[in-house]
Amino acid sequence: MDKPKQPFADGTPNLIDDVFEAPARERVHAATPFTHAPRFLILYGSLRERSFSRFLAYEAARLLEAMGGEVRIYDAHGLPLPDDATADHPKVQELRTLSIWSEGHVWVSPERHGNLTGVMKSQIDWLPLSEGSVRPTQGRTLAVMQVSGGSQSFNTVNSLRVLGRWMRMITIPNQSSVPMAYKEFDEAGRMKPGPLYDRVVDVCEELMKFTLLTRERSNYLVDRYSERKERDPERLAAVAADIGFLKPTAR
Numbered sequence: 001m002d003k004p005k006q007p008f009a010d011g012t013p014n015l016i017d018d019v020f021e022a023p024a025r026e027r028v029h030a031a032t033p034f035t036h037a038p039r040f041l042i043l044y045g046s047l048r049e050r051s052f053s054r055f056l057a058y059e060a061a062r063l064l065e066a067m068g069g070e071v072r073i074y075d076a077h078g079l080p081l082p083d084d085a086t087a088d089h090p091k092v093q094e095l096r097t098l099s100i101w102s103e104g105h106v107w108v109s110p111e112r113h114g115n116l117t118g119v120m121k122s123q124i125d126w127l128p129l130s131e132g133s134v135r136p137t138q139g140r141t142l143a144v145m146q147v148s149g150g151s152q153s154f155n156t157v158n159s160l161r162v163l164g165r166w167m168r169m170i171t172i173p174n175q176s177s178v179p180m181a182y183k184e185f186d187e188a189g190r191m192k193p194g195p196l197y198d199r200v201v202d203v204c205e206e207l208m209k210f211t212l213l214t215r216e217r218s219n220y221l222v223d224r225y226s227e228r229k230e231r232d233p234e235r236l237a238a239v240a241a242d243i244g245f246l247k248p249t250a251r
C-alpha cells in the first residue's frame with residue numbers, strides 16, 4: 001500500500017521511525033549484545049529501623065542476585081525533601097548516579113494513609129525525567145511492591161504504576177502486595193515461606209525477563225517523534241524544503 005504523502009497535520013516531514021525501513025530496522029536489531037549482568041536499583045519508602053518494606057527490598061535483592069543480576073539498594077536516610085537542597089547534595093547525586101547506572105528498578109513502598117509514603121515519592125521526585133541527553137529512569141524496567149499494616153490493598157502499587165508511567169519506565173505486569181507485613185517477616189528480617197513469598201519470586205523472575213528483553217533497546221524505545229521534532233527544528237525545516245513539504249508551523 002502506498003504511504004500517504006503528507007500524514008502530518010502541521011506539514012512536518014516524515015521523520016517517524018518507520019520500522020519497515022532499513023535504518024529503523026538496524027536500530028532495532030543491531031545493538032551490540034550486552035555481556036554484563038543486568039543492573040537493578042531498589043528503592044524503598046521507609047526510614048524506620050525495623051522496616052518491612054526494607055526487608056522486602058532485601059528479599060528482592062537476594063532473588064535478583066540469585067538470578068544473575070547486580071543489585072544496589074538506596075538508603076534514603078539524609079536525602080533532603082525535594083527542593084530543600086540543590087541537586088549537588090551528595091545523597092541526590094548518589095541516587096541519580098545509581099539510577100543512571102541501572103537497567104531496571106524495584107520500588108517497594110509501605111502503604112500510608114492509603115497511598116505511597118512521602119519518603120518513597122521524594123526519592124522519585126529527585127530523579128529528573130531528563131537532563132540534557134541523560135535520562136535516569138526512561139526505558140528502564142520497573143517492578144512495584146507494597147507492604148501494608150492492614151488487609152491487602154493495591155492502592156500503593158497502583159500509585160507506583162502511575163509514577164512509573166510518568167517516569168517513562170516499562171512497568172511489568174506482575175506485582176507484590178504484602179498485607180499485615182508484621183506477620184510475614186521473622187526476627188532476622190527474612191520473609192517467611194508461603195504464597196506471598198512465592199509471588200515475590202515470580203515478580204523478580206518476570207522483572208529479570210523483561211530487563212533482559214529490553215535493556216539493549218532502551219534508547220530506541222524512548223526515542224519519540226515529538227521530541228526529535230522539538231530538538232531539531234532546523235533539520236526538519238531543511239528536510240521539508242528538500243522534499244517539497246510545507247515548513248513546520250512556527251510555535
Ligand SMILES: Cc1cc2nc3c(=O)[nH]c(=O)nc-3n(C[C@H](O)[C@H](O)[C@H](O)COP(=O)(O)O)c2cc1C
Nearest residue numbers: 046048051052053054110111112113114148149150
Ligand atoms: C501514619 C500511618 C499511616 C498508615 N496507613 C496505612 C494504610 O492506609 N493502610 C495500611 O494497610 N497500613 C497503613 N499503615 C501501616 C504501615 O503500612 C505499616 O506499618 C508498614 O509496615 C510500614 O512500612 P515500614 O515497615 O517499611 O516502615 C500506616 C502507618 C502509619 C504510621
